[in-house]
Amino acid sequence: DTGVSQNPRHKITKRGQNVTFRCDPISEHNRLYWYRQTLGQGPEFLTYFQNEAQLEKSRLLSDRFSAERPKGSFSTLEIQRTEQGDSAMYLCASTNPGENEQFFGPGTRLTVL
């Protein structure tokens, strides 16, 4: 296990298309977080899961965004009908009760043309 992994690392799409990103957390971690980072900003929280349950969603997560973690392991983040404003780095992080930090993945950079 080399840490949190995310795929793809880069995604270029045209406005209006749907995109899906995948996050594989550290295997024993039951909490998984999605963040979005735009240029010049820090990461902004989108949503998080404990096991397969989605426990909290940010107001940033519009109806076009949906996240799943069906078996409590990997998670997917789907954006429907992408807009240019969705262009950002999408970060995934995982942790466990008792851990002192969230472990981040390398991110998926989305560019919407």
Add this chain to the structure above:
Amino acid sequence: AQRVTQPEKLLSVFKGAPVELKCNYSYSGSPELFWYVQYSRQRLQLLLRHISRESIKGFTADLNKGETSFHLKKPFAQEEDSAMYYCALSRVRGSQGNLIFGKGTKLSVKP
């Protein structure tokens, strides 16, 4: 409103000089404060957190509840300290809650 403010976008110092990266927060309860760092072409990683009260890579940070600050300090900067630094708070103990990040400060240490 919960907010983390890092007033400096860029901080440039010479090697061996002291460095202080400022962080102020706004939160009504008792948050947990963190510093995360991102070196060039690497992922975001934890540098230190306030409850551990430890020094990592020569960096320390003290939580000042009166001033709602959590400034990061190092007495003698090294070139390898050049990176993006993010201050973050968690509403929930032990990093279990979602993190609220500041905009980050880019530290550049010149030789």
